[in-house]
Amino acid sequence: MKDKKELKGVEKAAILLVTLGAERAAQIYKHLKEDEIEKVSIQITQLKAVSPDVKLEVLREVYNDILAREYVEQGGLDFAKSALANAMGEERAKRILERVQRSLEGNPFEFLDKADPEQLIMLLENEHPQVISLILANLSPEQASAVLGGLPDQVRYEVIRRIASMESITPDVLELLRTSLQTRISTMMGGTAKVGGPELVAEILNRVDSNVEKSVLEKLEKEDPELAEQVKNLMFVFDDFMLLDDRDLQKVIRSVKDNRDLVLALKGATEELKEKFFKNMSQRMALMLKEDMEVMGRVPLREVEAAQQRIIQVAKELDEAGEIVLQRRGAEEEVFI
Template identity: 45%
Template sequence: MPRLTVKERLSNLRKAAIFMISIGPEAAAQIYKHLSEQDIEKLSGEIARLENVAASELSNVNDEFHNMILAQQYISAGGLNYAQDILVTALGEKKAMEIIKRVQMTLEVKGFSVLEDVDVTQLLAFLQKEHPQTIALVLSQLTPIQAANVLAELSPNIQIDVMHRIARMERVTPETLNAVEKVLESHIDFTQATSKFGGVKPAAEILNMVGQRFEKNILSGISKEDAELAGEIKNLMFVFEDMIKLDDRSIQKVLKEVDNKELAMALKACSNELKDKILRNMSKRASEMIQEEIEYMGPVRLREVETVQQHVVDIIRRLEEEGEIYVSAGSEEDTLV
């Protein structure tokens, strides 16, 4: 998919907002039902920011929407070339190519969303017969919890191989996507551009959900081949804000290892919920001192705060490895009782 500039993205968001207003609240509400929460939030914000919309701008937006709908209908009826011929005849070459380009962008591959509703048992039966690269490609496009459930059922060696491949995956060629498409026997419409798949963050999200029982073995296996990569994954698996998941006893043990000045700086950039939970696990006097430290600290660079927060995370990971605290992995069944 061609990458949009910031200007183009903002322009498209404004167009969407104008169109939603023009069709009225009832029709707009029906469209909202098909959007993600993130898209709804962005679109609603843009609608709220709209003030004076010129009649010409409103007309242009509605014309563009109408033309794109026609183009999609022409493509469905006779393919891209058929649609292009009709639009060139009706609107001229320049305008037609602009519309065709936009429609092509809306037809890009959306990952393997068609697999989101597939039963994990069926998906596992399919993937167990495939090459680790194919498994990695598919898992990188599932939700972390779904991917974790599949990963947990694979053999230890395959788990390590697959996670290593996911973490190292960046761009996937059209040929590879086409090969996977055939294997999946699906009708996914892949574009001719390389697509972003996998990476360290998706690998960390999956391991976060798979649970400690598998996590340590997989990370250990990856570390033998690429210690730096294993470290990158591990750093993303538990971030400072995740301290909210720790029980009070674990937080108290962590706080014993953290200098008060460092803690105050770490709390400069976190949610109020986490800050309140940490302060509740301190004595009244210590809590007051930390709050005073934060108040009198003044502005600090975000990267300095993040460095201190990472130091706290390192302490948490060390205490976890030593068995001093328990870090919930989200989907792990072996919870404390």
């Protein structure tokens, strides 16, 4: 494992979440954007052994940043600088405050991080190396490296040299450059970039609690029935397991870690769907689940829906891994040869 000084921000975030545990990590996920969740989740899967010292340093850094933010909010930067310097020395206080300031101010070029690198290269290829270096210095390392790789050799060298020697720049200049770039990239893309649509709505609703999903769909059905139908056709719901190939359903059943989820989920299923599940498991397992369903008695609907969502999530993970193929109602049936 790397030393803490060599860790990227996303690696520190992954270590923090793993250290805090699954329950607290889930609470933090609720406050992150979807692309942030994706990046951190991927990083968590790639984490190897993390020493206790590295975990402690990451926790200490997060604590100090939170402390600094509180000081800034209470009395401004001067108060925060004085309080932190008294607590941990001037040099360390300065580093922490610089980090917090960058976070509070935000990144004026954040919109470029989601742009196609090829478009950025076209946008910047005729710019002066000083302008290019300023922009790349404000992009994520991944996006900056992708753009840098597409620049001519001589320009690439000049840009790297200027980034290495770059110092502070006034906010007015950054804002002027940001506005100019936003206008030009919008013109280049012709104003037709796809940023939403029924597909995105379906994907979002597939990830929220069932109560939120129901509420949104009910309102959508009242205001725009046609759009609501489009969204529902793009979503995968528990009843759609009826469309699943038997072998794929068997893989889903085997991948469900807690049989109690199957018991709860099937309590809210149609008789036809129950039978489909039962015929795709061993007779012994089917008998055991049926007995558990009878013994369990009445359960809150929210528990049934939560169990169904967990099984749906298992199926989606298998689908994304290419192990099964999920069919949705209204979607064109995939043909295999």
